[in-house]
Amino acid sequence: MLIAACAALCLSLLAIVLGDATRPIAGLPWVVLCGLAIVDLLLSWPRRRSVTVEPMPDIFVGEAGQIDLTVSPTAQGMLGELDWPSGLNGPSGFDLSKGTVQIPFRAGQRGTWDLSHLWLSWSSRLRLFEFVPKLAFGLKVPVVPNIRRVMSGEISTTVQSRLFGVKENRAIGEGTEFHQLRDFVRGMDASSIDWKRSARYRSLVAKEVRAERNHHVIIALDNGYQMREEVAGLPKIDQTITAALATAWAAAIGGDQVGFYVYDAKPRMFLPPEPGRAAFNRLRSRTAELSYESVETNHTLAMTELNGRTPKRSLIIVFSDFVDTTTAELMVENVSVLAKRHLIVFVTLRDPILEAQVNEAPSDMDGVAETVSTGQLLRERRLVLERLHQLGVTVIDAEPGEVSARLISTYLEIKAREMI
Structure with missing residues (x-):
């Protein structure tokens, strides 16, 4: 026109x-x-148009989804555009000339995200006018914590084969928990003979033991502002929730009781340890409800509260992060107090971009300055982790894709060695 x-x-x-x-x-x-x-x-002259969308199932955070959308009636050269919320990333525009389109997107944050309006645009027959109506519709996209590895059965297979064997033989003969008495036969370990009962029955009997179960495993999750930093395309808090749920499932399969603790500026949530899949389902629903906080973490208050709520010796898995030795001082001090009574596993995420930046040769003076500052930051990080290790804390510092596997492997090793 x-x-x-x-x-x-x-x-x-x-x-x-x-x-x-x-x-x-x-x-x-x-x-x-x-x-x-x-x-x-x-x-x-534009006729009244309607929008139809298929309901969305739960989408795992960090994964891709697809919206099936239909507009009728159609028009030649019709284009569409959605107002994407902050937690979803999708295309800025798409072709609707056929009336039906499948719109791909990526879930970047947990939550239930609303898509309420669709913008359309097409030209008139003589191309003198362009129509740009705004159509209302309602679509909720639920984005939940990622439990893909749990659903695949990979964790169940790993835990059962490591702890119980292929036929789930309850790890008889290993550990310290009494299982049963049986007649002593040649080839059995002589140290297993129960001499008092042997004297009573006038024949040699041996004790069978098995690995102890029903330990308390507490997952402590730092939800402060440092956990909002993105690593490998996702906030650290979502990366740690994925690893935490994988470990909770492994502990449930392993026969232990799982508890959950969330903190930032103050303690936010504590779920006492419970056995079995019920504990995992509860953890999954509660982690899906966690908001993204922008406050500084108070490690002193958080660790003191946790120590008071867990009188029994437990395996406590702390997911947290820090910037340098100064900001980590209070965290190290309070974790060391907690380690006097409990077995602590400290989990932190390594940023692959920082590692790559240190290993690449800088091209100019600005690059040299960035490389030096990054190298100093990584050195201070290693100093903090070495100090935690010297205090008897098991440290897991890994990239996001490796955390779950390393944490489950560490849990299984702790179970096998009966360190709790």
């Missing part, structure tokens, strides 16, 4: 400039343009 109006204006000015003979027809281009506009509107 703008181009046609400019053309009409140029013709009108030309008619005026050429003289008195052509001035009477100076308005003719505008009459023609108005006539074309009326015809174009009559041919292209």
